[in-house]
Structures are given as C-alpha cells and as structure tokens.
Amino acid sequence: MEIKILGPGCAKCNKTEKLVREVIEETGIDASVEKVSDMMQIASYGVFGTPSVIIDNEVKCTGKVPKKNDIKAWLTK
Amino acid sequence: METTTMKNSKNTNIMMMLNLFLGAVGLYLWWMIYHVLPKVSSWLTYNLLPIENGSHLGSSVEFFLYDTPKVMMLLFLVVFGVGIIRSFFTPEKTRAFLSGKSEFVGNILAALLGIITPFCSCSAVPLFIGFVTAGVPLGVTFSFLIAAPMVNEIALGLLYGLLGWKVAAIYMGTGLFIAIGAGWVIGRLKLENHIEDWVTETNVTGVTMEEEKLTWNDRIVYGWDAVKEIIGRVWIYVILGIAVGAGIHGFVPEGVMASIMGKDSWWSVPLSVVIGVPMYSNAAGIIPVVEALLGKGAALGTVLAFMMSVIALSLPEMVILRKVLKPKLIATFIGVVASGILLVGYLFNLII
Numbered sequence: 001m002e003i004k005i006l007g008p009g010c011a012k013c014n015k016t017e018k019l020v021r022e023v024i025e026e027t028g029i030d031a032s033v034e035k036v037s038d039m040m041q042i043a044s045y046g047v048f049g050t051p052s053v054i055i056d057n058e059v060k061c062t063g064k065v066p067k068k069n070d071i072k073a074w075l076t077k
Numbered sequence: 078m079e080t081t082t083m084k085n086s087k088n089t090n091i092m093m094m095l096n097l098f099l100g101a102v103g104l105y106l107w108w109m110i111y112h113v114l115p116k117v118s119s120w121l122t123y124n125l126l127p128i129e130n131g132s133h134l135g136s137s138v139e140f141f142l143y144d145t146p147k148v149m150m151l152l153f154l155v156v157f158g159v160g161i162i163r164s165f166f167t168p169e170k171t172r173a174f175l176s177g178k179s180e181f182v183g184n185i186l187a188a189l190l191g192i193i194t195p196f197c198s199c200s201a202v203p204l205f206i207g208f209v210t211a212g213v214p215l216g217v218t219f220s221f222l223i224a225a226p227m228v229n230e231i232a233l234g235l236l237y238g239l240l241g242w243k244v245a246a247i248y249m250g251t252g253l254f255i256a257i258g259a260g261w262v263i264g265r266l267k268l269e270n271h272i273e274d275w276v277t278e279t280n281v282t283g284v285t286m287e288e289e290k291l292t293w294n295d296r297i298v299y300g301w302d303a304v305k306e307i308i309g310r311v312w313i314y315v316i317l318g319i320a321v322g323a324g325i326h327g328f329v330p331e332g333v334m335a336s337i338m339g340k341d342s343w344w345s346v347p348l349s350v351v352i353g354v355p356m357y358s359n360a361a362g363i364i365p366v367v368e369a370l371l372g373k374g375a376a377l378g379t380v381l382a383f384m385m386s387v388i389a390l391s392l393p394e395m396v397i398l399r400k401v402l403k404p405k406l407i408a409t410f411i412g413v414v415a416s417g418i419l420l421v422g423y424l425f426n427l428i429i
Contacts, residue, residue, distance in 0.1 A: 008202075039400050040275055043206040048168035050200045063168065063195060064302075 001031035001075070006042045007051035012065050013037075016051040023071045031075065089294065096297060111150055118143035137327025144319045144365055148235060149312070152361065153304055155234030159193070160303030164296040166194045168204055171221070176212045180264050183217035188256035191224030201394060205401050206276050215272070216264020223414060224256035227389040231307070232360035239368045247425070248381065255385070255417035262413050271406035314362030322369035335374030338383075340429075345379045346422035350415055353386030363387050377429050382422030390414055 003020060007013025017035055024031050036042055045054060049063020053071070060066070060074050122139040123130050171194045175187055196204065201222060208218040228249055236245040291299070338345050367380050390411055399407060 039202050042203050043276070046207065048172070048200060048204045048207045049195070050203060063200065 001029065002056055003031050003033045004036055004045075004054040005033065005051060006036045006045060006047060006054065008039065008042070009037050010050065013051040016053065016065050019066065019068055020053065020071055023068060023075060027072065027075060029075050089292070092294060096294070107150060107154065111147070114143055114147055118146075133327045135327070137323040140326040140369070141319055141323035144239070144322065144368075145316060147238065148315055148319065148361070148365065149308070151234050151238040152231065152308060152311070152315070155230050156304050156307045157300045159230035159234075160300030161296050162193055163195045163303070164291055164299040166190070168194055168196065168207070172208055172211050172213060175208070175217060175221070178213075178217065180214055180216060181261065183214060184220040184257045184260045184264070187213075187217045187220035187260065188224040188228075188253045191221045191256060192228050192230075194221075194225065196225040201397055202400055205398070209272065209276060214264055215269055216260045216262070218260075219263045219410065220256045220260025223259055223389060224253060226391075226394070227256065227385060228252035229360060231311070232364065232388065235360060235364040239364060240371065244377070247377075248384075251381065251421045251425075252385065252389075255389075255414065255421060259410075259413045259417050263409060266409060268406050268409060271403040271409075273401050273403060276401050311359055311361040314359055315365070318358070318362035318365040322365035325366070325369035326372060329369075329373050332374045334370055335376075338370060338375035338379045340376035340378065340426035345376070346382050346419055346426065349379050349383035349422070350386045350418055353383045354390045354411070354415065355392055356387045357391040357393060358387055360384075360388050376426045378422040378425030378427070381425055382418050385418045385421070386415065389418070 003024075005013065005017045005020060007016065013035075017033070020033055023029075024033065036045075042050065042052075045052070045059070047054075047059055047062045051065065052062040053060045053066060053074075055074055061070070118139055121142050122128055122135055126138065128135045128138060171190045174190070175183060178186060205218060205222065208221070209215065233245050233249060236248050336342070338349070363384055367384050370380055370383075371377065395407060395411070398410075402410070
C-alpha cells in the first residue's frame with residue numbers, strides 16, 4: 001500500500017503524517033509513507049487543500065486533518 | 078440485516094434529538110451568560126479588585142474583562158454556525174461551479190463563494206493552480222482569493238457583536254465590492270502571462286476522489302472541529318488584541334484619535350493602509366483594537382481601511398503566492414487591492 005501525504009509543511013500537515021504513521025504502527029499494516037512537500041508535485045495531484053492524504057492514487061481526504069478512526073478504516077479496507 | 082439497519086436509524090434519531098436538546102439548552106445558557114457579562118465585569122473590576130471607580134486603569138481592566146469573554150462567546154457561536162454551513166461547500170464544488178462562468182458574473186459569484194468556502198491561506202497555491210488550470214479566469218480566481226480571507230465569519234461575527242449590524246454590513250458590502258472590483262480589474266489587465274510558467278505546464282493527473290456523504294451528525298462534528306481548530310489558533314490574538322484595545326480605551330484621551338485618524342486629515346487613510354499592509358493579524362485580533370479606536374473618535378473610513386489592509390493583504394500570503402505569480406502580477410495584485418481599500422476609506426469618511 002502506498003500512502004502519500006501532501007502538504008508544504010504546515011502544522012496540520014505534520015499532524016496528519018504523525019497520525020498516519022501511528023495507525024500503521026498500531027495495526028502493523030505493510031505500507032509506505034511518503035511526504036510530498038513540493039508545490040509543483042502537490043499541484044499535479046489536482047488537490048486544492050492541504051494536507052491531503054492519497055492512498056494508492058485515491059484522494060482520501062483533503063484540506064483537513066483526518067480522524068484517526070478514518071485513517072484506520074482507509075488502511076484496513 | 079434489516080433489523081440492524083432499523084435499529085441504527087432509530088439510534089441516529091435518538092442521537093439527533095439528544096443533540097438538538099443539548100443545543101437548545103446550550104444556546105439558552107449562552108444567552109443568559111452573555112447578558113450578565115457587563116455586570117460581572119464591572120463587579121470584578123471595582124468590587125473584587127482594589128481599583129478606584131472611574132480611574133484610567135479601571136476603565137482598561139473593565140474593558141478587558143468584559144470584552145474577552147464576550148468576544149470568545151461570539152466567536153464560539155459564529156464559528157460553529159458557519160462551520161455547519163461550510164460543511165456543504167468544498168473548494169472542489171466551488172471550482173466546478175465557477176469554471177466556464179463569464180467574467181463579471183464570475184467575479185461576483187467568486188467573491189460570494191469566498192466567504193463560505195473553507196479555505197486556509199496555506200493552501201492558496203494548490204487552490205490557485207486548481208482554479209486556473211480548470212479554466213476559471215484569472216480575475217475570477219483573484220476575486221475568490223481576495224474575498225476568502227477578508228470577508229470571513231470571524232470578522233463578521235465580531236463586528237456584529239462589538240460594533241453593531243450596520244458596521245458589519247458595511248464591512249461585508251465594501252469587502253465584496255473590493256474583491257469583485259479588484260478581480261475584475263486584474264482580469265481586464267490581461268496578466269495571464271505573468272503566472273509562473275510551471276503552473277500552466279503542470280500536468281494535472283487528477284486522481285480519483287470519493288464524494289463524501291455527510292449526515293447531520295457529521296456536520297455538527299464538522300462545526301465542532303471548526304470551533305476547536307479556529308479558537309485554538311486565534312485565542313492568543315484575541316487576548317492580545319483586547320489588551321491593546323483596553324489600553325487605548327483606558328489611557329488614550331477622548332478625541333486624540335480624532336486628530337490623527339479623524340476624517341479631516343486626508344493623509345490618515347493612505348497612512349493606515351501603509352501601516353496595515355505589512356502587519357499580519359487575523360480579524361479576531363484586529364477588531365478589538367478597531368473598537369477602541371472608533372470609541373476615541375477615529376473615523377470609520379480610516380478604521381475600515383486599516384482593518385482591511387491588515388486582514389486582506391499580508392506578507393506571508395504574498396510569499397506563498399510568489400511561488401505561482403511573477404513579481405509584476407504580485408505587485409499589481411497588491412496595488413489594485415490597496416487602491417480599492419483607499420477608495421472605500423475615503424468614501425466612508427466623506428459620507429458619514
């Protein structure tokens with residue numbers, strides 16, 4: 001599973017990354033996490049808000065810090 | 078299977094009723110507390126603290142003790158309410174709605190949508206690119222980018238609470254006017270080639286996106302999250318703003334502001350814009366200061382100009398936007414918006 005977190009490095013983006021990593025650790029799911037902070041790259045995904053979470057090329061959430069339960073649901077689905 | 082869904086919907090109904098009930102009780106309590114604030118703050122200042130009635134310090138402390146809870150309570154209510162309204166809007170929907178609209182109508186719609194679409198200036202760049210590459214005209218995009226920070230729920234809620242509905246309506250009206258006008262002017266100037274080249278070269282792959290289905294409970298949670306997020310971020314500005322306001326209220330003599338920021342000094346409007354543009358604060362911090370300035374005889378137009386230039390044009394946002402805009406377009410953007418603010422300032426000093 002490929003997880004990308006898009007965000008230029010604001011507080012919300014870092015929080016999102018932290019939450020995602022926590023969930024991965026707790027559930028023991030095999031997933032790679034990549035933080036994308038380059039504006040050009042972020043733009044090429046066609047999302048508007050940061051932070052955004054993209055899992056296997058599907059935008060799961062954009063413009064807000066996701067809830068931990070939501071992240072768990074995306075990862076275990 | 079069917080019984081569980083029935084049970085679930087029954088549970089949601091109960092939750093819903095409970096939420097409504099709690100909401101009503103909460104609103105009633107809010108109302109009661111809000112109305113005893115003047116008495117409590119006055120009592121705290123003059124009875125509990127050893128401060129002499131009528132002293133400079135007394136009037137500062139009373140101002141602070143009254144305004145802090147008042148502003149926080151107003152923020153709470155307004156942010157929650159607007160949070161629920163905002164859960165119906167997303168930048169994606171706004172873009173879909175705006176692309177293909179003609180310029181003038183597009184400017185008006187963009188400015189209006191700027192008020193209610195959830196937006197944070199840290200995502201100004203992806204939003205800008207998203208709009209422009211989807212065929213939203215440059216000027217229309219700017220109308221959105223100007224209105225979004227300037228005319229927002231925090232500003233309107235605080236202005237309504239502290240200065241009355243007339244000032245709130247004037248602020249909203251003139252803010253929209255500037256956003257629409259400035260966006261339209263920028264559109265007319267044909268500056269599309271002053272967007273950084275990589276923006277138009279960006280190949281938007283457009284990953285698939287799920288449309289979120291929200292229930293009313295989700296929307297309440299959304300509003301609640303907005304309260305936690307926004308109040309957690311702005312409370313320190315509010316307290317600092319009120320402290321400055323309290324200082325002005327208690328110690329600056331009546332009428333001093335009338336000579337500096339009054340309507341007879343023609344240079345006061347441009348000066349407030351020049352001071353206001355590099356300053357960075359949000360509406361929550363600047364409005365208590367504005368309240369105190371107005372109380373000391375500052376002219377409404379001058380104060381409006383100051384407030385708008387602080388909120389609408391900020392250095393950090395320019396630095397972020399510089400990534401997608403060439404210097405000339407940034408300069409035009411600042412110039413056009415600042416001119417609009419000047420115009421509004423002079424206009425109000427003239428007619429009020």
